[in-house]
Amino acid sequence: MAQLIKNQTVTVDGWKTLEIAANEAAETIALPSGDVIFPLPVWQVRKAEIISTHKRIGLLLQPGDCIKDIAADLDYFIVIAVNFPKFVDGRGYSIASLLRQRYQFEGELRAVGDVLHDQLFFMARVGFDSYALKDGKNVTHALKAGFSPFSDSYQNATNQPLPYFRRRAA
Amino acid sequence: MYQYDAIDRQLINQRVAQYRDQVSRWKSGEMTDDEFRPLRLQNGLYFQRHAPMLRIAVPYGLMNSSQLRQLAFIARTYDKGYGHFTTRQNIQFNWPKVEDTPEILAHLAEVDMHAIQTSGNCVRNITTDQYAGVAADELIDPRPLAEILRQWSTFHPEFAFLPRKFKIAISGTREDRALTWFHDVGLHLQVENGEIGFRVLVGGGLGRTPIRGQVLREFLPWQHLLSYCEAILRVYNLEGRRDNAYKARIKILVQALGIEAFAERVEAEWAQLKDGPATITQAEFDRVAAHFAPPAYSAQEAIDLPLEKGFKNWVDRNTSAHKQPGYAAVTLSLKKHGVPPGDLTAEQMEAIADLADQFSFGELRISHEQNVILADVKNSDLHSVWLLAKKNGLATPNLGLLTGLICCPGGDFCDLANARSIPIAQAIQARFDDLDYLFDIGDIDVNISGCMNACGHHHVGHIGILGVDKNEAEFYQITLGGRQGNDAQLGKVIGPALSASEAPGAITRIIDVYLKQRHADERFIDTFDRIGIAPFKERVYEGRTHVTSKLDLLEAA
Numbered sequence: 251m252a253q254l255i256k257n258q259t260v261t262v263d264g265w266k267t268l269e270i271a272a273n274e275a276a277e278t279i280a281l282p283s284g285d286v287i288f289p290l291p292v293w294q295v296r297k298a299e300i301i302s303t304h305k306r307i308g309l310l311l312q313p314g315d316c317i318k319d320i321a322a323d324l325d326y327f328i329v330i331a332v333n334f335p336k337f338v339d340g341r342g343y344s345i346a347s348l349l350r351q352r353y354q355f356e357g358e359l360r361a362v363g364d365v366l367h368d369q370l371f372f373m374a375r376v377g378f379d380s381y382a383l384k385d386g387k388n389v390t391h392a393l394k395a396g397f398s399p400f401s402d403s404y405q406n407a408t409n410q411p412l413p414y415f416r417r418r419a420a
Numbered sequence: 421m422y423q424y425d426a427i428d429r430q431l432i433n434q435r436v437a438q439y440r441d442q443v444s445r446w447k448s449g450e451m452t453d454d455e456f457r458p459l460r461l462q463n464g465l466y467f468q469r470h471a472p473m474l475r476i477a478v479p480y481g482l483m484n485s486s487q488l489r490q491l492a493f494i495a496r497t498y499d500k501g502y503g504h505f506t507t508r509q510n511i512q513f514n515w516p517k518v519e520d521t522p523e524i525l526a527h528l529a530e531v532d533m534h535a536i537q538t539s540g541n542c543v544r545n546i547t548t549d550q551y552a553g554v555a556a557d558e559l560i561d562p563r564p565l566a567e568i569l570r571q572w573s574t575f576h577p578e579f580a581f582l583p584r585k586f587k588i589a590i591s592g593t594r595e596d597r598a599l600t601w602f603h604d605v606g607l608h609l610q611v612e613n614g615e616i617g618f619r620v621l622v623g624g625g626l627g628r629t630p631i632r633g634q635v636l637r638e639f640l641p642w643q644h645l646l647s648y649c650e651a652i653l654r655v656y657n658l659e660g661r662r663d664n665a666y667k668a669r670i671k672i673l674v675q676a677l678g679i680e681a682f683a684e685r686v687e688a689e690w691a692q693l694k695d696g697p698a699t700i701t702q703a704e705f706d707r708v709a710a711h712f713a714p715p716a717y718s719a720q721e722a723i724d725l726p727l728e729k730g731f732k733n734w735v736d737r738n739t740s741a742h743k744q745p746g747y748a749a750v751t752l753s754l755k756k757h758g759v760p761p762g763d764l765t766a767e768q769m770e771a772i773a774d775l776a777d778q779f780s781f782g783e784l785r786i787s788h789e790q791n792v793i794l795a796d797v798k799n800s801d802l803h804s805v806w807l808l809a810k811k812n813g814l815a816t817p818n819l820g821l822l823t824g825l826i827c828c829p830g831g832d833f834c835d836l837a838n839a840r841s842i843p844i845a846q847a848i849q850a851r852f853d854d855l856d857y858l859f860d861i862g863d864i865d866v867n868i869s870g871c872m873n874a875c876g877h878h879h880v881g882h883i884g885i886l887g888v889d890k891n892e893a894e895f896y897q898i899t900l901g902g903r904q905g906n907d908a909q910l911g912k913v914i915g916p917a918l919s920a921s922e923a924p925g926a927i928t929r930i931i932d933v934y935l936k937q938r939h940a941d942e943r944f945i946d947t948f949d950r951i952g953i954a955p956f957k958e959r960v961y962e963g964r965t966h967v968t969s970k971l972d973l974l975e976a977a
Contacts, residue, residue, distance in 0.1 A: 337458075373577075
């Protein structure tokens with residue numbers, strides 16, 4: 251079970267993620283009740299059903315998913331989880347930047363998958379605000395040091411819309 | 421040159437602390453090798469054949485004498501007393517211990533240096549012309565915008581894990597000396613209707629799949645440099661291939677989409693970012709540009725240089741035209757015959773630091789041809805500089821000549837290499853050790869890479885030599901007609917690869933053909949363009965049946 255970091259603390263995760271097994275299809279898979287994070291293919295084919303049966307809806311994006319496809323749906327989601335299948339796959343950073351800066355998504359943006367200590371700072375900068383730290387990793391040290399290796403940054407990003415050169419004292 | 425202020429210094433010090441913690445977590449087993457690998461690479465640390473290799477950034481090739489003295493200290497304390505300058509204007513140490521690397525980075529930070537993003541799948545060191553700011557043919561000094569780009573790309577949160585590495589070069593001169601056509605992004609500074617901006621090239625690169633870049637945008641006003649790069653990188657980050665490392669560079673994406681479709685995507689992305697907060701302000705440009713103001717030149721009277729032959733040869737080859745009357749840019753050759761090209765001992769580093777202090781305002785540059793440049797030497801000091809350079813083995817007058825070749829560390833050090841490159845370089849230098857003969861042969865670029873990753877830029881050498889390996893044997897493939905500059909082109913393969921014992925002889929045969937065929941004062945490359953590859957090919961393979969080398973036999977089998 252991944253350890254969920256949110257608001258600078260380890261929290262209990264009330265969300266469950268719907269997983270599609272190899273022998274199941276998005277069209278027919280049973281939809282669990284409660285707070286569920288739905289994979290994009292399920293959302294795309296079962297949207298009306300999900301909206302009528304679930305009050306709080308989450309969405310799971312894979313790195314190759316196209317955000318434009320769901321741009322009109324963003325208001326439905328309390329949480330969007332972006333998967334990092336491997337931590338070296340950096341597409342999730344651009345997805346987060348786009349969701350926050352281009353599409354003004356204001357819900358919870360969660361990094362899931364191969365989420366490690368040394369990427370937390372970058373994830374926070376592009377707009378993630380919750381992090382499912384990989385199993386077995388030192389969450390205490392991650393909280394203490396992972397978010398603050400640098401006290402400032404040169405370039406603008408989601409969590410600091412002005413580059414350093416626009417914040418220099420004249 | 422650019423002087424760090426509080427924020428710059430704070431960030432590199434924090435980087436040292438972060439890296440120290442990473443090494444310690446890796447050592448304790450808290451972090452796996454696979455998790456540590458991209459982190460150490462983004463601090464320049466490779467695990468190599470004999471020992472780790474640490475690559476240190478020299479942003480756009482510029483450094484001061486204190487920094488070079490610190491490198492000498494590091495070479496002596498943590499390495500075997502020397503360092504190697506690379507074709508991307510960086511320096512590498514080949515023998516540090518992993519445990520020492522945090523301490524080495526701390527020593528570097530003391531003189532405002534670092535190893536940030538010198539490797540890994542991120543934006544690498546921004547490179548430019550070694551004569552930036554002093555070249556007689558310069559339109560605009562590229563260094564202020566190179567520094568602005570360096571800061572922007574440092575720890576960029578969105579682009580730390582790209583599909584593959586990303587190299588940017590900027591040129592501000594009429595004649596491109598920064599190999600911009602063969603970078604992921606190449607930038608040509610130019611003036612259009614009184615406005616300064618860039619022609620933006622994309623998708624060039626050497627390596628396994630050499631491709632000349634294409635024009636992405638004819639003119640981009642300088643204020644938009646960062647937002648435009650952000651658009652390019654975002655498209656690449658999202659759409660570049662991640663299933664195959666050999667097909668992950670942006671050049672492959674550009675080829676797959678076609679330049680028009682790629683440009684449409686970039687322009688659409690940029691439309692959203694244009695005029696946003698990343699737009700460079702005049703105040704920021706002025707702040708950075710002030711660091712690159714010309715040094716305090718003094719008025720010089722015209723002088724007659726001594727006519728001593730050795731000195732005259734050196735002035736002819738190793739100095740170049742300067743914007744400021746009475747001054748010259750001096751190239752200290754790191755291509756002394758018999759020494760691995762690009763290598764510099766700690767003592768030589770200190771000697772160069774002294775020369776820089778005494779004769780060139782305390783600054784120096786590294787060229788992608790792996791030499792050191794003192795950019796602002798008075799003509800009246802040239803003779804003194806020559807004597808001191810000669811004393812330190814730095815005055816071989818072979819810049820642009822056959823033995824002034826570019827050469828990667830090759831199989832002697834590098835894990836990626838298929839073959840050794842230094843012994844080939846040395847065999848060529850031994851064959852062409854006579855200076856009069858070298859001068860007679862004249863301008864020629866010989867570039868040697870130990871493998872297809874092409875760190876030695878073999879594709880753009882007039883003569884390119886590429887190490888290949890089949891069945892544990894070293895072979896060398898020769899290309900002719902490559903070139904850098906505005907008219908940059910890839911060389912053509914001359915024929916089957918040659919064994920290590922045949923390759924130096926083949927270079928002699930190629931030169932023989934040139935000397936026989938050239939018209940008066942015709943350079944090698946011009947003779948090649950006139951007569952084509954056939955006469956060279958015939959001579960190199962003369963007396964051989966079509967399939968003769970061991971490699972050919974292997975390939976035939």
